[in-house]
Amino acid sequence: MSQTVMRTVDLKVGYGKRCVVDEVDIEALRGGMVCLLGPNGSGKSTILRTLSGMLSPVEGAVYIENINIQLLPKSSLARRMAVVLTDKLQPGLLTAFEIAAMGRHPYTGFFGKLKAHDREIVMDALTSVRAQELAHRYYNELSDGEKQKVMIARALAQEPELIVLDEPTSHLDISHRAEVIEVLARLCSEKGITIIMALHDIDLALKGCKTVLMIKNGEIIAQGPPEQIVREGIIQELYDISSARYDDLLCSLELGSYSQKSALFIIGGAGTGIPVFRALRRAGFGMDCGVLHQSDVDAHVARALCNHIVTEDDFQAISDENYDAACRLMQRHDVIIDTGFPAGATNARNMDMLRLALEKGKKVYTLRTKDSVHSPAGKQPIYCETVPELITALGDLC
Amino acid sequence: MQASIETARAARRRFMFVGLLISVAVVFCLNIAMGSVNVPLPDVVRTIFGRQIESAVHESIIMRIRLPRTLATLAGGACLAISGLMLQIFFGNPIVEPYVLGISSGSIMFVSIVMLGGVTFGFNILSPLFMFIGSLIGALIVMLAVVFAAGKVKSIVTLLVIGIMIGFLAGSVRSILTAFADLETVGRLTLWTMGSFSGFTWQQVQILLAITGVFSLAAILMSKPLNALLLGEKYAVSMGVGIRFFRMAIIVIASVLTAALTAFAGPISFVGLAVPHMMRMGFKTADNRVLLPASILGGALMLSLCDLIARTVLAPRELAIGAITALVGAPLLIFMLVRRNNAL
Numbered sequence A: 001m002s003q004t005v006m007r008t009v010d011l012k013v014g015y016g017k018r019c020v021v022d023e024v025d026i027e028a029l030r031g032g033m034v035c036l037l038g039p040n041g042s043g044k045s046t047i048l049r050t051l052s053g054m055l056s057p058v059e060g061a062v063y064i065e066n067i068n069i070q071l072l073p074k075s076s077l078a079r080r081m082a083v084v085l086t087d088k089l090q091p092g093l094l095t096a097f098e099i100a101a102m103g104r105h106p107y108t109g110f111f112g113k114l115k116a117h118d119r120e121i122v123m124d125a126l127t128s129v130r131a132q133e134l135a136h137r138y139y140n141e142l143s144d145g146e147k148q149k150v151m152i153a154r155a156l157a158q159e160p161e162l163i164v165l166d167e168p169t170s171h172l173d174i175s176h177r178a179e180v181i182e183v184l185a186r187l188c189s190e191k192g193i194t195i196i197m198a199l200h201d202i203d204l205a206l207k208g209c210k211t212v213l214m215i216k217n218g219e220i221i222a223q224g225p226p227e228q229i230v231r232e233g234i235i236q237e238l239y240d241i242s243s244a245r246y247d248d249l250l251c252s253l254e255l256g257s258y259s260q261k262s263a264l265f266i267i268g269g270a271g272t273g274i275p276v277f278r279a280l281r282r283a284g285f286g287m288d289c290g291v292l293h294q295s296d297v298d299a300h301v302a303r304a305l306c307n308h309i310v311t312e313d314d315f316q317a318i319s320d321e322n323y324d325a326a327c328r329l330m331q332r333h334d335v336i337i338d339t340g341f342p343a344g345a346t347n348a349r350n351m352d353m354l355r356l357a358l359e360k361g362k363k364v365y366t367l368r369t370k371d372s373v374h375s376p377a378g379k380q381p382i383y384c385e386t387v388p389e390l391i392t393a394l395g396d397l398c
Numbered sequence B: 001m002q003a004s005i006e007t008a009r010a011a012r013r014r015f016m017f018v019g020l021l022i023s024v025a026v027v028f029c030l031n032i033a034m035g036s037v038n039v040p041l042p043d044v045v046r047t048i049f050g051r052q053i054e055s056a057v058h059e060s061i062i063m064r065i066r067l068p069r070t071l072a073t074l075a076g077g078a079c080l081a082i083s084g085l086m087l088q089i090f091f092g093n094p095i096v097e098p099y100v101l102g103i104s105s106g107s108i109m110f111v112s113i114v115m116l117g118g119v120t121f122g123f124n125i126l127s128p129l130f131m132f133i134g135s136l137i138g139a140l141i142v143m144l145a146v147v148f149a150a151g152k153v154k155s156i157v158t159l160l161v162i163g164i165m166i167g168f169l170a171g172s173v174r175s176i177l178t179a180f181a182d183l184e185t186v187g188r189l190t191l192w193t194m195g196s197f198s199g200f201t202w203q204q205v206q207i208l209l210a211i212t213g214v215f216s217l218a219a220i221l222m223s224k225p226l227n228a229l230l231l232g233e234k235y236a237v238s239m240g241v242g243i244r245f246f247r248m249a250i251i252v253i254a255s256v257l258t259a260a261l262t263a264f265a266g267p268i269s270f271v272g273l274a275v276p277h278m279m280r281m282g283f284k285t286a287d288n289r290v291l292l293p294a295s296i297l298g299g300a301l302m303l304s305l306c307d308l309i310a311r312t313v314l315a316p317r318e319l320a321i322g323a324i325t326a327l328v329g330a331p332l333l334i335f336m337l338v339r340r341n342n343a344l
Helices: A044-051 A074-080 A096-104 A116-128 A144-157 A174-191 A202-208 A234-239 A273-283 A297-305 A320-331 A348-359 A387-397 B002-033 B041-048 B056-091 B103-120 B128-152 B156-178 B183-193 B202-221 B223-229 B233-238 B243-265 B271-283 B288-312 B321-343
Strands: A004-015 A018-024 A027-029 A033-037 A059-064 A081-084 A162-166 A194-198 A211-216 A219-224 A244-247 A252-255 A261-267 A285-293 A308-312 A335-338 A363-366
Touching: A004 A044, A004 A194, A018 A044, A018 A219, A027 A194, A033 A044, A033 A174, A033 A202, A044 A162, A044 A194, A074 A081, A081 A144, A081 B233, A096 A116, A096 A144, A116 A144, A116 A174, A144 A162, A144 A174, A162 A174, A174 A194, A174 A202, A211 A234, A219 A234, A234 A244, A244 A297, A252 A273, A252 A297, A261 A273, A261 A320, A261 A348, A273 A285, A273 A297, A273 A387, A285 A297, A285 A320, A285 A348, A297 A308, A308 A320, A320 A348, A335 A348, A348 A363, A363 A387, B002 B041, B002 B056, B002 B271, B002 B288, B041 B056, B056 B202, B056 B223, B056 B243, B056 B271, B056 B288, B103 B128, B103 B156, B103 B183, B103 B243, B128 B156, B128 B202, B128 B243, B156 B183, B202 B223, B202 B243, B202 B288, B223 B233, B223 B243, B223 B288, B233 B243, B271 B288, B271 B321, B288 B321
Parallel strands: A033 A194, A033 A211, A081 A162, A162 A194, A261 A285, A261 A335, A285 A308, A335 A363
Antiparallel strands: A004 A018, A004 A027, A004 A059, A211 A219, A244 A252
16 A cells, blocks of 8 residues: 655755755655645755656655656656646647646657547546536636646646646635645545645645655755644744744744734633734734633634733633732733633633722723623723724724 | 537638638639739649640740749748747747747848858859758857747847847848949849749749748647647656757757748748737637648748739739738737737
8 A cells, every 4th residue: 555656865956066955855655645845945846846857866866666767768757747837827729628638648649649548538637626617618718726727637637656746726715725735635545646746835734735844944854744743833943934923733823013002911712812812913902811721722822922921721720820920910901801701610710800900990891792791880891892893992092 | 518519629620721721722823823914714723734725925924933933932931830830839929930039030141141242252153052051040040049048038028129139130231241242132132131032933942842841741740749838848848748859849940941931032021920820819729730730821821812912912013022921910919919918
């Protein structure tokens, strides 16, 4: 089952004698999906070009089914490996079927005439990328997503063992991105085709690919199944993200702020805090937050966006120590925001903190429905129905 | 549904091909029949099929003047159309052709050197083969320069400017050489640089036909890799096309075809641009297995028709054929440039 389709030996890739990426050690198994992740200019395309035989290695060799690809005649290589590039095509008046049928090039005769068998393979290829109904439309009239599917069908029509794709999802909208990755994953599992590709979508790569290679500054910094290599902060490090924070578990990117207004204190939990954090960050407010349970989704985003947070261990009731810490933090603020979090056994003390804030005469904004806050007499919070309303109210305050 | 669409397309193609063939035949006969002396059509047909006709004058006009000239326009049109089509695929751009890229101008420059230089260096007879070789050298040099430039800059506008500049360069070389030449040669050269099929000799026609035949066939034999190249060089390589040899073959074929015609008839503009474009529109495909034969017929038709117009419209005066082809081609080029800019 797990038979090696492509492997590299002592491979150094680059242009001429200039080495771009050293020690490229890739092994792709049948039906495997290998993804190259890394910033622009890290050498992903150079690796792909070398693997597909378009570029000679600086040192070492690439083997496909134990044959050195440099020694394989081009037409034999074309029967084993197909590529999908980022280049925009201007093929003129050719139909999607005719484009896909180009993939039969290594198999057809001198004038490229398609036999019934070839036509069947081309139609099958179009069907397996769900583009069969596009067959007789002109390629130029298709959307970017449809064009990409046709190009994958063209690669399939080559009946390859291996398809190399360079950023197959760029320029596509989110539904086509997901569709392309899903189609590729299906080709791997159903047809046993091996796929090696470069991707810019971190989340798609980590969720969709069996093996991920992380490349930075001409060096492979990590390689393996995504679950094994993703550790706290690795994506941040890989892309040198400085203006935003990437959460490795949620695969979400939180944008940094551009200005700092006075800080607010937020009491949240169970996802009610996320829209508030994001909206306040956008409006330029600094934030402190407490008490959140460590694996609460709010805590993931708060770690990216808030200055200080107080967290409690998962599924534990809020301890005296953490409660006091949060209260001290809260005391430093004049404005407190209650996100309308659900309260239960483990976070009941957050409600206590809210009441304490009211007692202390802080300005409390809440997203709960009217009169639902059991507050001390005469000390009412300010009710807001929506987050935008809250932002407007805070804007008036400043 | 799929089958019916394909049958309809095949029927359309057959219809177009038959239409083109008939048109070529009709224009061929008209070309021979019409002129300062009109020859009756039955006599034309008889002469073509090798029978005797009554009027010896008519026979002489047909055999000495009109038949070689008509054959030359047919072959020349095919040369330009194929050359244009191959260059368009090579550069991945529908608005290039031999004249626009300056390949014709390169030919002019070297033929000028041969014609004017030949006289000053003591040659009296201009051998057609000699002119062809000069023309070919010029075409190849410009072609290689353009290929080199295209590798450096991707912008089509740059290529067009290079083509125009080479045209100026050719003009300047000609002017300088003119200073050393006698009036008669200069007059002949000037006439030739405007493009004309008048006075085509059988010897020239034979060379032109032979070159057109061999290299058009070579082009048709390359249909399959030419189709692969429609997806760009990288894809072509990934599908098993041996790109180095193939690139060289395109350059040589396109240059030889342009050079052959330019040597004898002078530079003729825009046929190489207009014909492949019209064929693509007419046949609604970019498949070269269809476009190459179609362009041969279309080019032959367009150039012989233009020659007929040039000869007859202001008879007995004869217009330069380049004037007629440019009248059709230049607006088309501008239209395509504008539309392309909008599309990008």
